[in-house]
């Protein structure tokens with residue numbers, strides 16, 4: 446989607462300068478903490494995590510045990526479905542007798558607002574021996590319209606822990622976000638409306654594919670969804686406003702550091718692939734020069750230094766920027782909803798479906814985004830999301 450290195454630099458550069466600014470403020474707070482404890486040494490990169498963890502614990506500690514009771518797996522599945530119903534008119538009917546590859550797997554038929562068959566959605570939520578760890582979306586059948594056409598069969602795989610003896614399974618907030626993330630990929634597969642299988646659903650550019658999934662995560666944190674579905678497993682009471690605020694504050698903590706750590710790796714990755722002659726490349730010197738040029742704070746180390754950044758060859762190959770690229774878009778896309786005053790705005794949801802979720806790779810992703818948003822992506826949403834805005 447980015448097409449030119451310039452486009453990446455323009456976008457990452459703007460995020461970079463804001464992140465460095467914030468990281469310096471964070472550093473000053475960490476140094477103050479170290480001094481406060483009587484530490485009178487020059488603060489260095491290896492001190493960061495230690496002092497950041499102290500401050501995090503003191504100011505933002507979220508007790509996992511306090512949060513979990515609000516995130517019942519079944520409620521979060523219902524929440525993800527409810528969100529899809531409000532945005533895209535989809536309904537989900539469980540098919541208890543449908544064939545499945547493991548008894549834990551649940552199967553739903555997905556229908557559109559007019560009752561038409563959209564596809565089949567499988568949820569394989571629980572960890573079990575022999576199952577690969579992590580979370581992902583995959584399709585057993587992709588949508589296409591050749592001949593009689595084919596509707597998709599989509600699966601979301603997670604690794605949640607089952608509840609004890611008949612008790613409901615509870616999730617961490619991160620797990621709940623992962624569920625929404627994978628369901629966003631799932632919708633990208635389910636809503637696909639293209640002719641050819643090669644451009645169906647998630648068969649889009651690497652720097653575009655995380656947009657539908659990362660965007661979907663935003664709805665989880667809205668009062669409409671959290672308020673309705675994050676209910677205490679014992680009392681049935683919704684999550685208190687105060688706890689919701691703490692979750693948000695904890696998420697923004699140390700984001701200057703996190704953004705600098707990631708973005709420096711992305712910028713160095715880009716710089717390396719911009720070199721035409723690498724025959725006499727001294728990789729350590731190159732890394733040091735590049736970091737000096739972009740103004741890397743001395744107290745932060747890149748997330749992936751070149752000698753250990755295995756994926757940089759063959760894998761990312763000047764593509765590590767794509768996470769941030771997608772995040773700029775997901776934040777900007779969600780801001781579009783916020784700007785209407787209704788995070789389920791019907792007119793905008795219609796565009797989102799037509800130009801993003803249903804479009805597969807049938808048109809240029811930049812054009813598709815502009816058709817949805819009415820303009821090119823801006824970084825303001827991301828700065829707000831990461832707490833980097835002034």
Ligand SMILES: [Zn+2]
Pocket residue numbers: 626630655658
């Ligand atoms: Zn993803």
